[in-house]
Amino acid sequence: xxxxxxxxxxxxxxxxxxxxxxxxxxxxxxxxxxxxxxxxxxxxxxxxxxxxxxxxxxxxxxxxxxxxxxxxxxxxxxxxxxxxxxxxxxxxxxxxxxxxxxxxxxxxxxxxxxxxxxxxxxxxxxxxxxxxxxxxxxxxxxxxxxxxxxxxxxxxxxxxxxxxxxxxxxxxxxxxxxxxxxxxxxxxxxxxxxxxxxxxxxxxxxxxxxxxxxxxxxxxxxxxxxxxxxxxxxxxxxxxxxxxxxxxxxxxxxxxxxxxxxxxxxxxxxxxxxxxxxxxxxxxxxxxxxxxxxxxxxxxxxxxxxxxxx
Numbered sequence: 593x594x595x596x597x598x599x600x601x602x603x604x605x606x607x608x609x610x611x612x613x614x615x616x617x618x619x620x621x622x623x624x625x626x627x628x629x630x631x632x633x634x635x636x637x638x639x640x641x642x643x644x645x646x647x648x649x650x651x652x653x654x655x656x657x658x659x660x661x662x663x664x665x666x667x668x669x670x671x672x673x674x675x676x677x678x679x680x681x682x683x684x685x686x687x688x689x690x691x692x693x694x695x696x697x698x699x700x701x702x703x704x705x706x707x708x709x710x711x712x713x714x715x716x717x718x719x720x721x722x723x724x725x726x727x728x729x730x731x732x733x734x735x736x737x738x739x740x741x742x743x744x745x746x747x748x749x750x751x752x753x754x755x756x757x758x759x760x761x762x763x764x765x766x767x768x769x770x771x772x773x774x775x776x777x778x779x780x781x782x783x784x785x786x787x788x789x790x791x792x793x794x795x796x797x798x799x800x801x802x803x804x805x806x807x808x809x810x811x812x813x814x815x816x817x818x819x820x821x822x823x824x825x826x827x828x829x830x831x832x833x834x835x836x837x838x839x840x841x842x843x844x845x846x847x848x849x850x851x852x853x854x855x856x857x858x859x860x861x862x863x864x865x866x867x868x869x870x871x872x873x874x875x876x877x878x879x880x881x882x883x884x885x886x887x888x889x890x891x892x893x894x895x896x897x898x899x900x901x902x
Contacts, residue, residue, distance in 0.1 A: 600884065604877035608870065612663075615869050616656055616862075624648060625860035629672055646672065659866075668870075669863035673856075678867045681852060686871075688758055689848035692840065693833045695768030700775035700829065705822070707776075708783025709810070712791065723780075731777035735836055739770035739843045756845035767844045771836050775829045782825045786818035820887060827883035831876040 626643045643649050647658065662669055668678035707723050714720045746766060747755035754763045790796060791814070799809050838850035845851070849868050856864035 600881050608873040611873055619862050625672055628860055668867045671864055672861045673859050678863045682867055685849050685852050689837055692767055692837055692846060692848055695764050696772030696833050699768055699772040700779050704776040704779030705783045708780040709787050711784040712787035727777045727780045730773040735770055735839050736843055738773055742766045742770060758847055767840045767846050771833055771840045778825060782821050786821045787814055790814050790817050823883050823886050827879040830879045834872050834875055
């Protein structure tokens with residue numbers, strides 16, 4: 593198991609390094625940020641002085657090596673615009689993004705899995721068609737569109753919920769729903785497919801023939817045997833939620849990493865953008881590693897067959 597973890601961590605390191613390398617050089621192609629940072633009326637000498645202080649007068653490969661050296665010392669650099677360590681900005685904004693992602697995931701799992709199981713158990717009925725309509729709506733509606741609709745309905749028309757801010761749990765409700773709708777639909781579809789697959793197996797038919805209640809079959813057998821695809825989707829969807837948070841946080845003025853990333857891109861504040869991408873890559877790697885470890889706990893056949901070490 594330790595060999596498997598080390599192998600995955602090494603693969604994650606290579607992937608994260610590749611993503612950061614591409615981002616580092618692509619950002620430099622967007623232009624010189626010093627032109628956006630100097631005050632109006634600055635002289636050419638002022639611009640040159642700022643460029644030198646930020647290190648942009650050096651060759652690209654030198655800048656890249658210095659960036660890697662800083663990363664090796666857990667130094668994310670200083671914000672060009674705010675003039676404070678990027679670590680401070682990340683730590684102040686990270687809790688908001690984690691709250692938003694957790695709210696969206698809680699909604700997706702808490703509603704998506706029961707809907708998917710119910711669709712499988714009520715296959716071919718009118719109830720399944722209604723639930724399929726809900727799932728298809730959540731799957732086809734863009735995040736920004738559903739967010740705007742909720743703002744117009746619940747904030748502007750009904751005035752039940754705040755349209756922006758982060759000062760209460762009510763302010764978290766609409767962003768979580770907007771972010772989690774697509775993931776909810778994904779969980780529902782995966783759960784339906786997994787449960788239908790298990791319902792057609794011999795052990796379920798045998799248990800039903802023996803008079804075992806369906807509820808007991810679901811909790812004792814179906815839930816565990818259907819968990820593998822759900823765990824896989826959960827690991828992938830957390831990464832998608834972190835990426836989708838950029839749109840939702842901007843739309844609802846939620847002060848998380850997504851909002852600060854958009855502001856940093858507009859201002860060409862390279863260190864913040866690089867730190868946000870690094871966080872996203874680390875989160876994705878961690879989620880997939882946890883999912884791989886959970887496979888062996890849910891299904892011992894994976895662990896005993898060495899599937900986790902392949």
